[in-house]
Amino acid sequence: MKHPTKLSETLLPVILLVVAALVFISAWRLPVTATADLVGPKMYPGALAVLLAVLSGLLLMGAAPPHGDNEGIKLAGIVRRFVPLVLFSTLYVLALPLLGFMIATAALLMACFYLLGERRHWLNFLIASGCTLATYLLFATLLGIQLSAFPWS
């Protein structure tokens, strides 16, 4: 077994080891009830956590063949595209109740278009406004989903 050195092969197994520990502790702390069966609410997630920890350990020891197909994912791409996209999406969730669907969605779309390389602001504005309106009509008007369009609505 050859130990993996690439970040893409070590990052997730390390995170999964932490997750496995958290799940195990959380399952272990569950109270025992009189109605519990043989497996109970504890044993099933506890056993899965142990299994996850073992499998993650094996992955960290290089038991799986290396994964080569990463389609040119670069750290710079993660920093300059992934991080801003996640940030925009988080701000979108926070902005939705404050600004309403129309403004928050159009702003998110325009920011994403710009991030992905479209520099013509007028085009970004037109497409973002059109898509926002179409999505609102589809979900809120046709399907009756409760979405507040504007902060005052």
Added chain:
Amino acid sequence: MDTIPLIMNGFSQALTVPNILSALFGCFLGTVVGVLPGIGPSTTVALMIPISFAMNPATALIMMMGVYCGAMYGGAITSILINVPGEASSVMTAVDGYPLARQGRGGVAMVLCQVGSFIGGTLSIVGLMIVALPLAMFALEFGPAESFSVMFFALILAATLISESMLRGITALIMGLILASIGTDLQTGIGRLTMGVPELLDGIDNVVVIIGVFGVGEVLWYAVSTYGKAEATLERIGAGRWIPNREEWRSGWGPIFRGSLTGFLTGLLAAGSVLGSFLSYSFEKRLSKHPEQFGKGALEGMTACESANNASTGGALIPLLTLGIPHSGTTAVLLTVLTMYGLKPGPQLMIDQAPLMWTVIASLYIANVILIIMNLPAVGIFIRILDIPLKFLMPIILVFASVGAYSINTSLTDVVMVLLFGILGFFMRWSGFTPVALVLGMVLGERLEQSLRQALMISSDGALIFLTKPISLLFLLLTAAIVVVDLVTRKKGRVADDSEG
């Protein structure tokens, strides 16, 4: 009892103007619901209950069956075009459908899916008419031990076949099973793994995970993988042709019929449509001369699972109508509707309420015809989505996924979850894990655990119950055989690679 006069009478009742209009409306609404992520057919059918009070039972049931069938057809469209399956049963369609779309064959994929859906849906109704009662009785043989073994078999099959590494496949599967165990424990009422978040007491919705790992994960992947590349190569996928050529038709027929049979039979069981599409995909990969193409754009895999998930509709109606056992959210709502009209599902239903039941069965045929007529020409319109430059399309998918998630419970928590699962989907792909195994674990996880615990509760010999029941033993042996064959095949492949190297 002679079936022909009964079904002819059913057609004469179903082919009235109000009933056809009702079927048309149901099919249209079902397709829309199938296309849009978030709102499932069960919610839509439930929302139609108040409308149905003003209708006669036959018209209302026809409309609801239209929604049920339409949602199955519609699910394929977003799976293929934008990698966002609206339902768990469409996940496998995305696995090969989306790569096909990226190769400019999205139109071909959609046409074959529609034809496969039509054949699968129609054959399952034929099955429903002919063998409903005996098959329902056979399904009763499936106790918790058998259900556990079948699901265990499907999970291991998926983890080994779909993933390029068995270890990573099983790890992704375990992640899915852990996610499925979040929420209130059904047998003790204890909240598990909720980390103090009250919204998690209801568990995580499968659709949230699916939209996240597939839809948002794809957007993040596109954004990062295209960083620094020349824009000319990234502009758009392009609609391409949408009429399959002779070779594509020929490659589709076998998987369509095999997928229909698998889907119909698994429709009898819990999680039928999901199980059916996963199993039929796995069978096709095993049968294929080019298994390496699966996951990269294999028409066979995609048509098989799409036929299977439509064929499961007829299969799922068998335990519902003949035994009164619903195996999915939609059939559970349909059971409520049946009882609301004073119908008592059970072995006598097809006899006591023959005119109404045969009208509903006839309406299923009509719904399938309406859906193929309505959806085939629509392929040419939907496929135009692929002409949108990706730098615009991807953010639109992000919004679509967020609103779809919000629409499940009208909760922003689901939007946050979708984003988190999108991040997970990105890192899984980066690390070589398959999100499909995670989703399968998530979808079947709860039933797997319940079957395991119920089987152990009723057993006087503990875990031996899984070995003493013949059907259960058969599936466990098949699982072991699959693991051994897979290990040997992979080892041989690695030795061959090393010697070539």
